[in-house]
Amino acid sequence: MRTALVIGTGLIGTSAALALASRGVTVHLADHDPEQARTAAALGAGTDSAPEGSVELAVVAVPPAHVAATLAGLMARGAARGYIDVASVKGGPRRELEALGLDLTAYIGTHPMSGRERSGPLAATADLFEGRPWVLTPTRETDTEVLNLALELVALCRAVPVVMDADAHDRAVALVSHMPHLVSSMVAARLEHAEETAVRLCGQGIRDVTRIAASDPRMWIDILSANPGPVADLLAEVSSDLDETVRALRALQSSDEDKRKDGADGIEKVLRRGNAGQVRVPGKHGSAPVAYEVVAVLIDDQPGQLARIFADAGAAGVNIEDVRIEHATGQQAGHIQLTVEPSAAPVLTAALRERGWSIRQ
Incomplete structure (x- = not known):
């Protein structure tokens, strides 16, 4: 070309x-x-x-x-x-x-x-x-x-x-992109008028769920207007799951032991379905689930910290499979989570401790 x-x-x-x-x-x-x-x-x-x-x-x-x-x-x-x-x-x-x-x-x-x-x-x-x-x-x-x-x-x-196929593509992106964006926005919307004391407790979990909610609404109106049917169908299924989950949570409030057991079973069911779906998300090595371990290390918010920890991991002969940073709210510090093969976790932990890093258990 x-x-x-x-x-x-x-x-x-x-x-x-x-x-x-x-x-x-x-x-x-x-x-x-x-x-x-x-x-x-x-x-x-x-x-x-x-x-x-x-x-x-x-x-x-x-x-x-x-x-x-x-x-x-x-x-x-x-x-x-x-x-x-x-x-x-x-x-x-x-x-x-x-x-x-x-x-x-x-x-x-x-x-x-x-x-x-x-x-x-x-x-x-x-x-x-x-x-x-x-x-x-x-x-x-x-x-x-x-x-x-x-x-x-x-x-x-x-x-x-x-x-x-074009229509198969539209159904697929409704599932993996368009519907999740709306769900993320709905979760983030709960924070808009929340008390400041509650918002200050936000951790990495809520950051992960709401990250894509920061996108331009005008762009997403264009996208969703072109694919409303498949997205609406998926949200209807999510709505059904939400209704069942709400009923299960209400049952957990009951004084009746049988109802509480039914409620716990209902919550376990949705959580296990989530486990089964999450492991199908393709990762570095494809769609097959791979077991890893996480080594969490305390780092300061200073230049060169990330380069140093990666260099120390390399010197220990450990390959980092994935990495994420969990920031500490209002502090100049956080935890870097290093994902490694299970056999490499004790090697990396020992090597980093020897080099002065603080490991979070």
């Missing part, structure tokens, strides 16, 4: 443009807000000047509601050899394009499964998609050359191609 046109210079469009430009592709940038395109160009994502003639691939990175109209305009003027969009829903835009009577052999819907809580070109990075799934939804009509262009884009962004 030598030339590309990116329409929409938000987080996703600019990140794709940065990746392409860094690998030698001449990228032309366009946006309904020219200032945003100029910002992306200043970051090194390409040029905000219009291409002379057609390009090889046009990447449409606009909200789902505007995908079909944007693609129709590009196709009408022959802007590119191939056309893709990167919207988070796939079935709706394609049906809109079909209704317009367009020749869709040169089009393929795609969706990079990556993002951040921040939006706009200033949040973009060339490595946003590295190692992340990038869904492609070709049909029998899709031109092979266009599919190859889309696959080349995914490779240049160092993502992992996943081929799916």
Whole structure:
């Protein structure tokens, strides 16, 4: 691929443009807000000047509601050899394009499964998609050359191609992205008017659950408006689970021993279902559950602490499988949780203690 046109210079469009430009592709940038395109160009994502003639691939990175109209305009003027969009829903835009009577052999819907809580070109990075799934939804009509262009884009962004049916994709993202975002927002909403003394007790658990609730509501209205049915179906199932859980909790308040037992059984049931679902979330080594141990170390909020602890772990010959930081509220300290193979945990613990680190039991 030598030339590309990116329409929409938000987080996703600019990140794709940065990746392409860094690998030698001449990228032309366009946006309904020219200032945003100029910002992306200043970051090194390409040029905000219009291409002379057609390009090889046009990447449409606009909200789902505007995908079909944007693609129709590009196709009408022959802007590119191939056309893709990167919207988070796939079935709706394609049906809109079909209704317009367009020749869709040169089009393929795609969706990079990556993002951040921040939006706009200033949040973009060339490595946003590295190692992340990038869904492609070709049909029998899709031109092979266009599919190859889309696959080349995914490779240049160092993502992992996943081929799916468009409607199956929409049901899948409703489950793993859209519905969880709404649930996260609902949990975070409980904090809005909570007493300050309660909020000050927030720990890592509530931070984990509410992290994605910080995203731009306007962007999520666009996303959810394009995929309301599957999300509503899933929330109805969650609502049913919530009703059963509330009844179980009420039973635990009863003075009747049998009712309390039923309540405890109900709570255990939902918690065990959660265990069974959580272990299916793919991790570093795929979807099979892997047993690890966590070594928690007290660290100060000072430059060089993380580099030092990683260096000490490396010197001990221990590979860190995962890492997270649990911050202490209102203090310049916290705990870094180092996830390692079970056999490596005592080795790492002893090595870090020898080097003066405080290990949390």
